[in-house]
Amino acid sequence: MGRRIALLVGCLLVVVGTATAATASAAGPPRPGTTDSGLNETEEATLWSKVPPDYWAARPGEDTTVHELATGTELTFTEPPGLADRWNRYAYEQYRPGGTDVSVHPEGAYTHSYSYIEDAHATIFSMEPSTRTYVESDDERLYVAPEGTLRGVVDYRVDVPEDSDSGGGSTTYRLVDHGIDEVRFYVDGEVVDTAAGTHRPAFEYDLEFDAESLTLEARIEATVEKTVRPPPDSDRSTRTYTYDVWIEVWNDYEIEVYDVEAGVDRVRYPDGDEGVAITQAQPWQGYTLDAAGEAEIRGIWRFFLARRPGWGWLVESTDRGTNPRESHALPVAVNAYPSAMAPRAKPEGGEPTILRTWGPTRETPRSRLPETVAVEVVETNYTETYGLAVRTDGVDPEDVTVHGIVDGVDAGAQTLFEEPRHIRETELSARIVEETDSEATVRLRLADADTGEPIDLEAEGASAFSNARSGYLEIDGRRVRTDEAGEATVRLTDPGAYEARYEPAHWLDAPTAYAGATATVRWHPLASPTNWVGFGVRVGVALLPFALAWYAGKRLGRLVRFGGPRRRE
Template sequence: MFIAAVLIASLITSVVSANPPRPGTEANGLSENESATLWSRDADAYITQAEYQQRYGDTRTVTHQLANGTDITFKRPPATAATWTQNDFADLNAGDTETSVYPPHAALHDGEFIKDAHATIFAVQPSTHGHLESGVTPHYIAPEGTLRGFIDYRVRVPNKSDTAESTTWSLATHEIEEIRLQKDGETIAKTSGSHTPVLDYQISDDWNATLTLEADIHVRLRQAVRTGAGTQSARTVSYHTETHTVSDSIAVKIYALSASPYYATFPNGDAGVAVFQTQPWQGYTLTDKTDARVRGIWRFYTARDTNWDTLVSANQTASTEHESDAIPVYVHAYPSRIGPRAEPVRDGPDILETWGIKRGTPTGTIDENVDIEVVNQSYTTTYGVAVRSQTLDREALRVAGIVRGVNASIVEPPSGSERQLRESTLTADVLWQNQSQALVEVQLRDSQTGDPIVLANESRWSPIGGDAREGYITIGEKRVETNAFGIALVTLDDPDIYTARYYPGSWLGQNPAYVSDTATVRWHPLGTIDGWFAFLFESFWQLIPFFVMFYAGHRLLRMFGPEDLFQQDQ
């Protein structure tokens, strides 16, 4: 009966559904407002202020109230996730020698005496989980950061039911001997003797990497065996040791940012700047003296790692699951429907162009409880952003990444790459017209030299460094390009006043580069003698039925109308 009870107890696991702590109940280095923004993965079951006060006997801030009904996003990766994680980690406690504590996703290892042993990565900070598209969710980490881990085990000490009555077992010593942090098999940091190790790292020579937390657990047991009886008895003592290595690994991308700025000067003195980077990045500031800045398509939210919602406590006979006292929180980056933005909104720089690669929507990679304005269709990553601004301090140019604290080192472009933008001159004239069509000649020339501007339309993923001119001219609903003489001929079918506009495209890949210009042309059939003749002939032709009807009516009245009607006129 006793054995059956033990077996049943060993199979019973109590499942606990965890919720993030209520803002204001655990500080962990944050204010109530800050902690309220952390939990984007929680269920947004909104309750009113009155209900909240009745339930908890307390009032909440406006931010806390807002976060209760929706999820809060950020323009820049916030520091709150790392602050919470660092402070909450202190609440993570291991078991005793008879109990092992571990998260449900831990990889457990058993030896002869060492049982339920694990080494599990708690968090790596600063870092950001990227949501690029379905199946593409890289974990970006800073080149310099901190990894926190959790290591635990229990020791099985044989008892009299396992061995002979004459044998006694006891635990002599146990310890976590060495803890190592490895990058692709190479040890980059190590410590010892802690269930909750904190390992600082520096990585500067890689892009993709695998980080591994590895620990050696050592135990030593004492075995005493008594032989003989009475005065003839003897006692023999021996020791048994066991060392077990446990580990946990994660795949990461080392987020070392390097950006290439390109500059231009507009004819009116405005500055042009474009920044290109082959990874997702946040945006850049143009000067230290104003708030002029631009950001790309990426926005951010924070959410807990649900793998740590609960912990399991296991001993020799049973295991129980309970809410975890320590929950890591991460920053997440996603492409937003808000899109690229310049600040200040009214007086800030003008975004001229963005470019990147086409990706599908990442909605399927985001938890169903996260309510954010993520793009719901394919989008273009803003790996490059070009702006025009009245102010620019090249020494103060700062390019910020999607991982908190990671700013790009500025790689200056090659000499001769800076552009002096020139004025363009666009003209449009009617060469020939009749009552149904007009032939318009559009000319595009360099205002400074008078040379023709020849257009080409060769699409490029990144315009930086190219030589092809990508501009075009629109007139009406037609899009045209000029030939080697800077001329394009356009046939118009509907009389109207038309505005021709030159779209010069990006200045990044063109030398010389130009600014836009417009020209107006009017076409009306009455603009020629033939047009007037055709108009009069058409009008006469259209009026014939009215003349016939008038004449017929007049004759009918004379034939059948009252005779005195016509006699009065005599």
């Protein structure tokens, strides 16, 4: 008689470990220029940042310059390179499953076994486009584009017991059937697509912005027939048992959907120059101000390519153990890090000029980068460039392009104002309104040069980026702000010439942008007719005793004469 016994097994979360360098050149990355990937030797040399410097023996005169450079140092990029997707398309096709008794998987994957199914795994090969971003020592993010492709690999092996004889009877096993029944693609725990059994499933996706996880899951099945034959002299009959076993394995990643939703603030300076400030909540690469991309502002992020975590090399698992497998099926990933060489404006030494960068302060992620990667990451705390403001000689909003840190995710800037705000000219006057012998009261007045309207520096206003006053006036080392009438008073006690200066708030910080202005005022106690009269009175009073003494002496000298004979009448 025959019986079918179904064995169930729980699910396994396949976790990818940290990638390490290959232990043998045959199992690690191929030497640049030796594949048919469609990439040239120079391009392939930039893929393997995690490879130790002495991994490939140098061949002076044969390797390209970039290849020789890549042998001893890491090659970094100023923008997310598209080479990762080009290589991964090729590498994905190089993956070959191992057959019935061999399971092929990356060295960092966790495999699961149950009953007759051994070393089963479902592992994400790549998510393109995507960028692994090292933000802080405890903050590593995987940004994926809203639209992309997830590629995976699935494999297993079937371990059929050996036949045996006992007491004249025998037990034999036969593998009836096996295979990958179905592969599923989940977004946030919901199935969004499935594929018939395949060792290389691939899924296109279009993600909502709030998606948080992607999962690849595979159901693997096997049917084994067991036949028990009794000894010839037994009264028992031959029995056949059929075992249907299945296992589900999966691999998931926490993600952040990446998109560029930038805002731009523009102003026009009195000389015709323009100020441009762009903000973007998620990390971003920078922006270009012209259609040709020659005027470029780069943020703090730079990029390198390296094998995906857990994909140091491929291994073959059999009932005798594991061995490295030579294969080009090694995916690479784009990695972003805060660079000590940024931010920068291009071309250097001219326009555009970076005015300000702002964002949250972060700790350096140096300790989180792979040990074998040596790049110019920031050494200490850094400011993540959420915003970049520049001054340039003019810009067409249609030509402004904001570039993300995920390959291909770019966008035109959404203007906050249809026309640029004008930085308005101002007029500053200073005059003495009251004075005494010891001090003078100076009234400062600040007004719009075009309209004559007073400028109130005490009023607070909100800009697109902060709440700030519109600046201050400074005279004699003191700062004051004007009132609703645009006026402020200052008392001066020391004679001299004074310069009053209007220091406007930066156009980023004020709802109305103004240009600076200066005015000069001079004060001295003798500077007015009234003070001259008073001065004369005081001098006269001071000299009166001397004048009286001189006059008295002169009169006395007439009455008394010394040194001559007396006249007789």
